[in-house]
Amino acid sequence: MNRIKQGILLLCFLTQMLLVSGCEFRDIDLRLFIVAMGVDTVEDNPDVLKYTFKVAVPMGDPKSGEIKSLILTQVSSSIAKAAREIKSKVDKELDFGHCKTVLFGESYARRSIREMQEWTVRRRDTQLIMYPAVAVPDAETVLNISPATERIAGNAKALALSEEGTESPYIVKTYMFDVDRRIRDEGIDPFLPVIGIVEGGSPMLNINKVALLDKEKVRDILAPEDTKIFNLLHVRNLRTDLETMMHGNHYNLNVDRSRAVYQIITTEPGKGEIHYKITIGGNLEEKDDYNKLSHGELIELEKSFNESVAKDVETLLLKIRDTGTDPTGFGLRYFGTHWNNATEKQQWKDMYPGITFKVDVQVDIKGTGYSR
Amino acid sequence: MVRSVYFYYLFLLNALMNLVNFVPRILIGDRFDGAVMGVMLAIPIGMLFMYLFVRMITKFPGQGFPEIFAKYLPGWLGKLILFLLAFVWFSASSVTLVGFMDVTGRYISPDVSPYTILIGFLAVVCLGARRSSESILYALEIILFIMVPLIVYMTYRAISSPYFQWDAVKQVLTYFWTAPTLTSVAAATYIFSGYANVVIFNRVFQKLRVRHYWAIALIGGMTAVMAMLAPVGFLGAEGAGFHVYPAFSTVDSLRIRYFIIERMIYIFYVVYLCLSLVNSIIHWHVAKEMVLGAIEKPVSRSQDRGPSQKKRDTKEWWILAFFSAAVMVGASLMDQFSNNLIGIWFLNMRLWAELLLLILLAFCVLRRRSRA
Numbered sequence: 070m071n072r073i074k075q076g077i078l079l080l081c082f083l084t085q086m087l088l089v090s091g092c093e094f095r096d097i098d099l100r101l102f103i104v105a106m107g108v109d110t111v112e113d114n115p116d117v118l119k120y121t122f123k124v125a126v127p128m129g130d131p132k133s134g135e136i137k138s139l140i141l142t143q144v145s146s147s148i149a150k151a152a153r154e155i156k157s158k159v160d161k162e163l164d165f166g167h168c169k170t171v172l173f174g175e176s177y178a179r180r181s182i183r184e185m186q187e188w189t190v191r192r193r194d195t196q197l198i199m200y201p202a203v204a205v206p207d208a209e210t211v212l213n214i215s216p217a218t219e220r221i222a223g224n225a226k227a228l229a230l231s232e233e234g235t236e237s238p239y240i241v242k243t244y245m246f247d248v249d250r251r252i253r254d255e256g257i258d259p260f261l262p263v264i265g266i267v268e269g270g271s272p273m274l275n276i277n278k279v280a281l282l283d284k285e286k287v288r289d290i291l292a293p294e295d296t297k298i299f300n301l302l303h304v305r306n307l308r309t310d311l312e313t314m315m316h317g318n319h320y321n322l323n324v325d326r327s328r329a330v331y332q333i334i335t336t337e338p339g340k341g342e343i344h345y346k347i348t349i350g351g352n353l354e355e356k357d358d359y360n361k362l363s364h365g366e367l368i369e370l371e372k373s374f375n376e377s378v379a380k381d382v383e384t385l386l387l388k389i390r391d392t393g394t395d396p397t398g399f400g401l402r403y404f405g406t407h408w409n410n411a412t413e414k415q416q417w418k419d420m421y422p423g424i425t426f427k428v429d430v431q432v433d434i435k436g437t438g439y440s441r
Numbered sequence: 442m443v444r445s446v447y448f449y450y451l452f453l454l455n456a457l458m459n460l461v462n463f464v465p466r467i468l469i470g471d472r473f474d475g476a477v478m479g480v481m482l483a484i485p486i487g488m489l490f491m492y493l494f495v496r497m498i499t500k501f502p503g504q505g506f507p508e509i510f511a512k513y514l515p516g517w518l519g520k521l522i523l524f525l526l527a528f529v530w531f532s533a534s535s536v537t538l539v540g541f542m543d544v545t546g547r548y549i550s551p552d553v554s555p556y557t558i559l560i561g562f563l564a565v566v567c568l569g570a571r572r573s574s575e576s577i578l579y580a581l582e583i584i585l586f587i588m589v590p591l592i593v594y595m596t597y598r599a600i601s602s603p604y605f606q607w608d609a610v611k612q613v614l615t616y617f618w619t620a621p622t623l624t625s626v627a628a629a630t631y632i633f634s635g636y637a638n639v640v641i642f643n644r645v646f647q648k649l650r651v652r653h654y655w656a657i658a659l660i661g662g663m664t665a666v667m668a669m670l671a672p673v674g675f676l677g678a679e680g681a682g683f684h685v686y687p688a689f690s691t692v693d694s695l696r697i698r699y700f701i702i703e704r705m706i707y708i709f710y711v712v713y714l715c716l717s718l719v720n721s722i723i724h725w726h727v728a729k730e731m732v733l734g735a736i737e738k739p740v741s742r743s744q745d746r747g748p749s750q751k752k753r754d755t756k757e758w759w760i761l762a763f764f765s766a767a768v769m770v771g772a773s774l775m776d777q778f779s780n781n782l783i784g785i786w787f788l789n790m791r792l793w794a795e796l797l798l799l800i801l802l803a804f805c806v807l808r809r810r811s812r813a
Contacts, residue, residue, distance in 0.1 A: 095552075193547050193548060193551065194551075196693065196704060197690060197693045197694045198693070198694060198695075198696045198703075198704070233698065244604070244694065244696075246604075246675065246676065246690070246693075246694040247604060249676070249677075249680060250606070250609075250675070250676050250677030250679075250680035250681075251677070252680075253676075253677050253679045253680030253683060254609065254677040254678055254679045254680055255679065257608075257677075304603075305603065398606070398608055401606070401608040401609060401612060401678070402608045402611075404608075404612045404615070404678075405607075405608045405609070405610075405611030405612040405614075405615060406611065406615075407615065408615050408618075410473075410615060410616060
């Protein structure tokens with residue numbers, strides 16, 4: 070008798086649980102997935118912002134190659150409000166769980182990215198591994214572009230930014246959690262890739278610049294060539310090309326190994342020098358001089374590469390220093406290697422604007438390709 | 442009867458449990474205020490406690506605390522202390538359960554009522570805690586065999602990620618010489634307190650022999666260091682303090698590229714769900730046996746299902762029902778901050794409770810010696 074009672078109780082209990090969870094969970098066909106979003110400033114009204122959401126429209130067969138997406142825009146005073154307001158424009162539940170890309174329009178990013186950035190970190194269904202980027206001219210324009218090569222709605226930007234698809238030395242890679250910690254920590258500043266568009270012709274994206282931010286707004290956007298050098302400093306084994314001139318001829322190197330390490334040395338109280346050591350390995354890919362290359366010339370060429378890369382790197386480092394930002398995290402390294410915790414922050418603040426760089430590059434050309 | 446290896450499992454479970462909720466949060470909260478030194482101190486303290494406990498408990502082969510107390514302590518005192526200890530074990534599991542309920546609501550299913558989730562957990566824990574001590578240990582073994590490789594994999598992925606910021610870790614380590622707070626020592630010693638479950642499980646150990654203390658110290662130390670520094674490496678030296686669940690945010694920052702799911706957090710959640718439930722089952726089993734020992738005459742365990750067994754069953758159900766009700770009420774009263782505060786209280790309380798446990802045990806050993 071007791072057993073039966075227990076059994077009935079258990080059964081009641083279990084059926085109840087089914088009921089409770091059943092009515093609150095929405096099935097996948099009742100959801101709309103936001104794949105990318107962006108934020109822009111609104112001209113002549115500084116209190117509101119324009120939020121753009123790119124929604125993937127579910128298709129029957131992903132192999133058919135047909136993609137459809139929907140752009141929803143909402144002018145609102147805050148992102149949380151905009152997300153609710155947009156809900157009354159659609160028929161299904163909006164889901165941020167698959168949102169991969171967050172774009173900050175250039176004018177917004179030059180003002181402050183904090184509001185949007187905080188929201189994405191705080192909200193639980195937005196991933197910490199989203200790809201943030203600055204959009205030029207603005208987020209809405211970039212979101213509206215679907216390159217002809219795109220197979221899944223909104224996928225092109227995420228693929229390019231993740232380096233899962235294309236692997237370009239001009240694309241800097243960062244995640245939302247990375248931006249967040251760089252904002253929070255002293256001695257290191259965030260950077261973001263810049264997505265532009267190709268003018269004229271078929272719609273295309275162009276990601277070839279990096280935006281340097283102080284804790285919240287864009288201070289400077291580096292040119293593509295500087296971005297490449299920037300990547301060389303921050304990414305191990307960057308797949309890139311490097312160029313040099315020797316005896317009036319152009320030479321290009323295909324880099325397959327690269328590594329940049331640095332050390333901060335206090336030369337005298339209040340003065341510091343950063344010693345960079347960059348090792349690069351690769352093969353010759355292009356040369357303008359069509360004669361045979363001798364071993365002696367190869368060694369000479371390596372030297373020439375050493376000098377030209379060192380010069381580029383030093384120029385870039387000084388340029389970054391003069392913007393007042395610290396995307397490499399020299400400051401954090403300084404704090405991490407000094408034990409005077411109370412005074413190190415002030416020391417570094419005084420030191421960084423006048424810091425000098427010594428760059429040592431070791432290029433090792435393994436071969437000249439198929440021909441000499 | 443089980444072999445001594447289950448002692449290590451009990452330790453390992455407790456250590457791994459503390460990679461998540463309260464312990465990392467407390468250690469990270471104190472990262473500039475002596476948590477590093479706290480961890481360093483906690484390793485010898487935790488090991489000393491464990492060593493003394495094992496030395497003493499092996500003097501009472503096959504006996505749990507209720508039996509030992511009944512023999513060597515005055516009746517009323519033994520009962521009082523059993524109730525007190527039961528309360529410590531009960532609170533250990535309830536902070537885990539309520540914490541995990543919160544995590545589930547935050548990261549997995551915000552649409553489901555937290556009470557539904559909690560009822561689900563409680564059902565599993567109540568049913569599990571009623572099994573015999575041996576069955577629970579066997580279940581623990583299987584769970585660990587499945588989960589530990591996943592934890593090792595996740596740890597490896599975190600440490601080897603190019604986004605792991607060693608400079609931030611170094612920055613925290615430069616605060617080594619700051620005097621530790623009691624809370625951080627209490628939090629870090631909890632990693633080593635898995636041994637305390639032996640107060641009941643000693644009944645089923647064939648002949649408890651613990652060797653390889655160095656391995657326990659190593660694993661415990663590594664766990665403590667990981668609990669504190671992995672979030673720092675991913676979320677920043679300052680940034681780690683801004684996250685409510687640093688461990689979950691850290692894992693959410695990991696991306697698995699070549700796997701069926703992209704966010705590591707889902708694997709992590711399942712792993713820790715299993716570990717939390719097993720941990721709670723063990724704690725409730727211990728607490729239940731303590732209460733039973735206090736309100737019942739000691740019975741020999743090999744008794745068949747007679748009328749007294751049936752009575753015991755009823756009592757068990759009442760105890761577990763009371764526990765469940767207490768957790769439900771507790772959960773309804775707590776918010777994020779009070780939950781954290783109670784976690785801190787619990788961790789401090791249990792350090793003293795552990796000390797009390799050792800003193801009592803030493804007292805019983807002396808009594809036994811004087812009687813012999």
